[in-house]
Amino acid sequence: MAEAALETVPAQIADHPAIASRARKLGLKASETLLDRSYHHAAMKGLPESWKRGRPDIVHFALMEALATPLFTSGDLDVYVHTYGNKIITVAGGLRIPKSYFRFEGVMASLFRDRTVKSDDGKKLLEMHDGTLEELVHDIEAERVVGLSSSGVQLSAEQVVAKNNTDRCVFVIGAFPKGHFSEKTTQLFSCTYSIHDSGLEAHVVIARLLYDCERLARM
Incomplete structure (x- = not known):
C-alpha cells in the first residue's frame, strides 16, 4: 500500500479544538492521535493535500x-x-489485524509512538521506520x-497477474x-494497470489481485 492516508496529527494543527477534543x-x-477526517475535518482544511489524508480506515480495511x-x-x-x-510499516508473517477499528486505531497509535508492536511473547508483529517507497x-x-490505478491500461486482474508472474x-x-x-511514485512503476472501468476501493483491488495470484499458483 502506497501513500497511505495514515499518520499522526501534524504539529501545525495539534492545538485545534477538534484535535484536542478527540485526544482527550x-x-x-x-x-499521538491518528489524523482522521471523521473527527478532524475542520482542523484539516489548511493542510497541504488535505483531500488525500486522514483516512486510516482505508488501511484497516485493506490490511484485513x-x-x-x-x-x-x-x-x-x-x-x-x-x-x-x-x-x-513492515507486517510480520501470520499477523492477524484487529477487526475492530477502535482496536486497530490503538495499535497504530502505539506503532507511531514506539516504532514497534510486539506480541506477549516478544515477537515483533509490526515495525515502522522512516523511508520512501523507492527505498523500500x-x-x-x-x-x-x-x-494499480484508474489511469492505467485496462486489463482484468487475471491478465495483470498472468503478465507479471515473477x-x-x-x-x-x-x-x-x-x-x-x-509523480515520484509512478516513476517507480514498470507498468500501470486499471482492473475496472471505474475506480475501486483499495481493499477490493487487493481482493481481486490476490485471488488471481492464488489461482495461478494452483495451476
Whole structure:
C-alpha cells in the first residue's frame, strides 16, 4: 500500500479544538492521535493535500483483506505500508489485524509512538521506520513494480497477474481516498494497470489481485 492516508496529527494543527477534543476522549496527547477526517475535518482544511489524508480506515480495511488470504497465511505474500509522511510499516508473517477499528486505531497509535508492536511473547508483529517507497522497492529487491490505478491500461486482474508472474513482483495499491499517485511514485512503476472501468476501493483491488495470484499458483 502506497501513500497511505495514515499518520499522526501534524504539529501545525495539534492545538485545534477538534484535535484536542478527540485526544482527550482517547486519553492521548494530540500528537499521538491518528489524523482522521471523521473527527478532524475542520482542523484539516489548511493542510497541504488535505483531500488525500486522514483516512486510516482505508488501511484497516485493506490490511484485513490482505492478511486474511491463504496467500498470506501460507507465507507467500509480504505486506508493507508506505504512508503519506514517508514511513514504512513492515507486517510480520501470520499477523492477524484487529477487526475492530477502535482496536486497530490503538495499535497504530502505539506503532507511531514506539516504532514497534510486539506480541506477549516478544515477537515483533509490526515495525515502522522512516523511508520512501523507492527505498523500500530497492531493499526488497523487487523484479517488477506494478502500479494499480484508474489511469492505467485496462486489463482484468487475471491478465495483470498472468503478465507479471515473477517471484518478486510488487503490486502497489494506493491507500488514500481521492486522486492519483504522486509523480515520484509512478516513476517507480514498470507498468500501470486499471482492473475496472471505474475506480475501486483499495481493499477490493487487493481482493481481486490476490485471488488471481492464488489461482495461478494452483495451476
